[in-house]
Amino acid sequence: MAAFQWKPLLLACMIVSIGQLSLGLIFPSLPWIAQDLSLSTEQVQLLVSGYLLGFGTSQLVYGPLSDVFGRRPVLLSGLLIALFGLSLAILHAESFSWLLAGRVIQGMGAGSVAVMARATIRDSYQSHNLVRAMTWLAIVAALTPIVAPVIGGMVNHYAGWLAVFILLLGYIAVIWLVLCVNFPESLSVTCRAPSVITLMKDYSSLARSSHFLSFAGVGWVNFSLVVLSISLMPFIMQVQIGMTSEKYALWAMIPAFGLMCGGLLCQRIRPKIGTRRMLLIAPWLHLLAGMIYIFSPVEPAWMIGGNFVLAMANGIAFPCAQSLLLVPYGDKAGTVSALSGACQMVFASLFSNTLLKIGISQPWQLGGVMLLGAGIGFGLAFFGTQTESGRQAVATLNG
Incomplete structure (x- = not known):
């Protein structure tokens, strides 16, 4: 087995943290932004869904561009766009329209990080090392939006x-400077620039692939449940229970350990039971989280306990599903990551925004959504691993 190289993983973790930190850092501030700018809950949630919309759709461009021009120039250019959007939001923070526009532009720039992180991992690792790297990337990718409210809550409380x-x-500015110095090009061979028609055919072919839909779909379901949960939790904990943002920030640290437990379990158990069985554990954890939200009292320990179990499920599902997804597409990792990531963000944005608009606000309602997600996730994982390409991918990762 080839020695594990840590540098590509560390750089990928730095890259992916940008997109996830941008999502989770502002959650504790949403009630305060709504109060200061006289906004409703639905209006202020647009700062989340608008970012996700820009983040998701832009990946459709970044992925193919990175397959043609390389990972490095596309990533650095995307981060400059994100910095411009944030600057716009800060300079015109008194206007919600400008604040929202800045968030959308920030998302459009930050869309590069999700594609480049996964594509860089696929460029740099094979077989067992690919799953190992994806597991650590999953820990950072899912840990950051859970830890981010801790930081965001503290900063919001004091400043x-x-x-x-x-x-x-x-x-983001510091990470950009670090990447300028230390981020090498990971793509050894670039491909010819595809025409728009060719690109649309590639995306259409992926969208009809049962392999792609199954394993990418697992990621979409998991991420959507996380986004919905962390969107609602500040209002449940701060408005319904009555916590300060500082106290909520401390409670929000607990799910981070759930994610770490999920990732570590995946590292230790997956080689023994196989990737398929490991992936099928996640829906059972979603089922448990849903039962906690439905039947438990609205108290901090129970609410954060549900988040803990949800985070553990994500720590297990993400590395397994992403590794299985990318195995057959080594030469087009950027394009595959782009479509998967774009659909994930757009789906999560529409999913969470729609449920919030129709009035999802209580823990028991969130629990019902978790049960539905558990059923869908189990079906996708089971079906995907029964297809020929799925069985081959499982054999490759287990071999």
């Missing part, structure tokens, strides 16, 4: 919500 945006701007 106000605008300081949260300023902190995010500084973080």
Whole structure:
């Protein structure tokens, strides 16, 4: 077995943290932004769904571009766009329209990080090392939006919500400088620039692939449940229960350990029971999380306990599903990551925004959605691993 190289993984983790931090850092500030700008809950949630919409759709462009021009120039250019959007939001923070426009532009730039992180991992690792790298990337990708509310809550409590945006701007600027110096090109051979028609055919072919839909779909379901949960949790904990943003930030640290437990379990158990069985554990954890939200009292320990179990499921599902997804597409990892990531973000945005608009606000309602997600996730994982390409991918990762 080839020695594991840590540098590509560390750089990929830095890259992916940008997109996830941008999502989770502002969650504790949403009630305060709504209060200061006289907005409704539905209006202020547009700062989340608008970011996700820009983040998701832009990946459809970044993926193919990175397959043609390489990962490095596309990533650095995308981060500059994100910095511009954040600057726009900060300079015109008194206007919700400008604030929202800045978030959308930020998302359009940050869309590069999700594609480049996964494509870089696929460029750099094979077989067992691919799953190992994906597991650690999953821990960072899912840990960041869970830990981010801790940081965001503290900053919001002591310095106000605008300081949260300023902190995010500084973080991305520092990472951009680090990547300028230390991020090498990971794509050894670039391909010819496809025409728009060819690109549309590639995306259409993927969209009809049972392999792609099954394993990408697992990621969409998992991420949508996480986004819905962390969108509602600040309002449940701060408005319904009555916590301060500082106290909520401390409670929000607990699910991070659930994610770490899921990732570590995946690292230790997957080689013994196989990738398929490991992937099928996640829906059972979603089922448990849903039961907690439905039947438990609305108290901090129970609400965060449900988030803990949900985070554990994500820590297990993401690396297994993403590794299985990318195995057959080594030469087009950027394009595959782009379509998967774009659909994931757009689906999560529409899913969470729609449910919030129709009035999902209580823990028991969130629990019902979790039960539905558990059923869908199990069906996708089971079907995907029964297809010929799925069985081959499982054999490759287990071999």
